Amino acid sequence: xxxxxxxxxxxxxxxxxxxxxxxxxxxxxxxxxxxxxxxxxxxxxxxxxxxxxxxxxxxxxxxxxxxxxxxxxxxxxxxxxxxxxxxxxxxxxxxxxxxxxxxxxxxxxxxxxxxxxxxxxxxxxxxxxxxxxxxxxxxxxxxxxxxxxxxxxxxxxxxxxxxxxxxxxxxxxxxxxxxxxxxxxxxxxxxxxxxxxxxxxxxxxxxxxxxxxxxxxxxxxxxxxxxxxxxxxxxxxxxxxxxxxxxxxxxxx
Amino acid sequence: xxxxxxxxxxxxxxxxxxxxxxxxxxxxxxxxxxxxxxxxxxxxxxxxxxxxxxxxxxxxxxxxxxxxxxxxxxxxxxxxxxxxxxxxxxxxxxxxxxxxxxxxxxxxxxxxxxxxxxxxxxxxxxxxxxxxxxxxxxxxxxxxxxxxxxxxxxxxxxxxxxxxxxxxxxxxxxxxxxxxxxxxxxxxxxxxxxxxxxxxxxxxxxxxxxxxxxxxxxxxxxxxxxxxxxxxxxxxxxxxxxxxxxxxxxxxx
DNA sequence: CGGAATTTGAGTGATCTCGATTGAAATCCG
DNA sequence: CGGATTTCAATCGAGATCACTCAAATTCCG
Numbered sequence: 001x002x003x004x005x006x007x008x009x010x011x012x013x014x015x016x017x018x019x020x021x022x023x024x025x026x027x028x029x030x031x032x033x034x035x036x037x038x039x040x041x042x043x044x045x046x047x048x049x050x051x052x053x054x055x056x057x058x059x060x061x062x063x064x065x066x067x068x069x070x071x072x073x074x075x076x077x078x079x080x081x082x083x084x085x086x087x088x089x090x091x092x093x094x095x096x097x098x099x100x101x102x103x104x105x106x107x108x109x110x111x112x113x114x115x116x117x118x119x120x121x122x123x124x125x126x127x128x129x130x131x132x133x134x135x136x137x138x139x140x141x142x143x144x145x146x147x148x149x150x151x152x153x154x155x156x157x158x159x160x161x162x163x164x165x166x167x168x169x170x171x172x173x174x175x176x177x178x179x180x181x182x183x184x185x186x187x188x189x190x191x192x193x194x195x196x197x198x199x200x201x202x203x204x205x206x207x208x209x210x211x212x213x214x215x216x217x218x219x220x221x222x223x224x225x226x227x228x229x230x231x232x233x234x235x236x237x238x239x240x241x242x243x244x245x246x247x248x249x250x251x252x253x
Numbered sequence: 254x255x256x257x258x259x260x261x262x263x264x265x266x267x268x269x270x271x272x273x274x275x276x277x278x279x280x281x282x283x284x285x286x287x288x289x290x291x292x293x294x295x296x297x298x299x300x301x302x303x304x305x306x307x308x309x310x311x312x313x314x315x316x317x318x319x320x321x322x323x324x325x326x327x328x329x330x331x332x333x334x335x336x337x338x339x340x341x342x343x344x345x346x347x348x349x350x351x352x353x354x355x356x357x358x359x360x361x362x363x364x365x366x367x368x369x370x371x372x373x374x375x376x377x378x379x380x381x382x383x384x385x386x387x388x389x390x391x392x393x394x395x396x397x398x399x400x401x402x403x404x405x406x407x408x409x410x411x412x413x414x415x416x417x418x419x420x421x422x423x424x425x426x427x428x429x430x431x432x433x434x435x436x437x438x439x440x441x442x443x444x445x446x447x448x449x450x451x452x453x454x455x456x457x458x459x460x461x462x463x464x465x466x467x468x469x470x471x472x473x474x475x476x477x478x479x480x481x482x483x484x485x486x487x488x489x490x491x492x493x494x495x496x497x498x499x500x501x502x503x504x505x506x
Numbered sequence: 507c508g509g510a511a512t513t514t515g516a517g518t519g520a521t522c523t524c525g526a527t528t529g530a531a532a533t534c535c536g
Numbered sequence: 537c538g539g540a541t542t543t544c545a546a547t548c549g550a551g552a553t554c555a556c557t558c559a560a561a562t563t564c565c566g
Contacts, residue, residue: 139394
C-alpha cells in the first residue's frame, strides 16, 4: 500500500518549507518511497518551480514564510532539544495553548504527526501546523504584531477570554527570582490572559534566559507549573526553581 | 436496494469536504456501490468542478492554499487581472475586510506597497501581507479550516461581531440570479457576518463562476454593491447584474 | 403491462505509478 | 592524477488504476 502521489509531493514541499533543504536519502526514509520515486517527485516539483534541485537533494525556493530567521540563530540546538522533549511529554489527543516565540516554534515543529488540538496566536506556528491533518488548529486573532507574527490586542484578549485549556506552553524573554519577563507590554497583556485560560503553565526557555529580565514584567514564578530547560542551567537556578515548587525538566543531549 | 444517484453523490461530497481526500476504494466500500459507479460519480463531480479527481481517488477543490496543481491555474490570468483592478480601486489608507479564497488572494498580492489596514480570516493572505511594513494587519481568529486556511466558527463569529469596515472584498463559489453560493456551510455562516460588518460589499469572481451554484447558499444579489469580473462575462449576466442595481467593473486585458 | 431510457456492475485492454537495476556522470579523497 | 564513492538519468516489469464497452437491472412513462 503506497502513499498517494499528491500527498507525497505535498509532504515533500512541507519538509522543504520547514527545513530549507532536504537530502534525497532523507526523503526516501521519511516517505518510505524508493529513490526513483522521490527523484521523479523532485523533478516534477522543480519543473513547476516549487523547489530547486541541487545535487544530493532539493532546496527551498521563493518567499520565506518565517519572517524572523536571523533571531532564530541563537541557542538553536538547545531550543530544538527542548522542543523534542516537550513534544514527547504531551499526550495524544491533548489540547494545548501555544504561545508565540522561537522556542515554542521548535516545540510546534516536533508536534507534526501527533493527534492534537492546538490553540495559538502565532502566525509562524499556525503555518507550520495548518497542513497537518492530524492537528486541529484554533487561531487566536487580533492585531498582527509585525516583527514576531503574533496576534495581540483587544481581539486576541476577547478570544482568550472565551477559552479554557488544560496546558499552556509559553516562551519567555527572561526569568529572575521575581518571575517572568517579556519584551513587549502588549505581548505581556496577552500572555496574562493566556495564564488565566490555562490550568497548567509550562515554560520553555534555554538556560541563557535565566537571570535576565526584560522590559515588561509578566508574572511571578508561582504561576508556573513546570519549566523545561536545557542542561546548561546552573545549580543556583535549579535551586530557585525547586524552591518555588516548580517541576523542572532538563532537556539533555 | 441501491442508493439513489443524487444521494450518493451528495455523500461523496460530504466525505471529501470533511476529509479533504478519499480513495476510490474507500468510497466503494463506504457506499456499497461498484467501482464503475463511483468512477462515474467522480467523473461527474469533477466535471462540474465540485471535486478534483486524482489518481486513486478524489480531492477537495475548494479554494486551497497550495497552488499545487497547474489545472487550478485555469482561471489564473483572469484572477490576476481582477486582483490588479481591485487593488487600483482601493484608496490609500483605507480599511478593507478581505475574505479568503484564491481570487481574493490575488487581490492581496497586488496590495503590497500600499498603505492600508487589512482585516482577514485567511492564513495565506495573512502570510502574504504580514511582511508588508505599510500594511496594518488584523487577523480574525477561529477554528482553522484545513485545506483552505480560513478561520471559521464561534471565535471568528465573535471577532466579526466586534468589527465594522467600510468595504468587504469577498470571493464566491458561484453566482446565479438567486444570489451567491459557496462550497461550505460553516464558511457561509462566517461570510454572512462579514456582510453585516461591512457597508459596501465587493465581490470578485472570474466569469466561470456565473450560472454555477454550490453547496451552500450565502445571500441574495441585493446585498452586493459591486462585482469585479473578467471580460469573458456574457451579455446575459451583465444584464442580470445591472438589473439588480449592482455596479459592474470589468477587468479586461 | 410493456417498451424505452437510465443506471448499474463486470470485464477488458490501455495507461499510469512505482521500485529495482543499469551504466554514465559528477564528486570525493588519497 | 586515478580510483572509489555517490548521484544521476534511463529503462523495464509488476501491479494498480483508468477509460471504455456491453449486458443486466432498475426506473420511468404511457
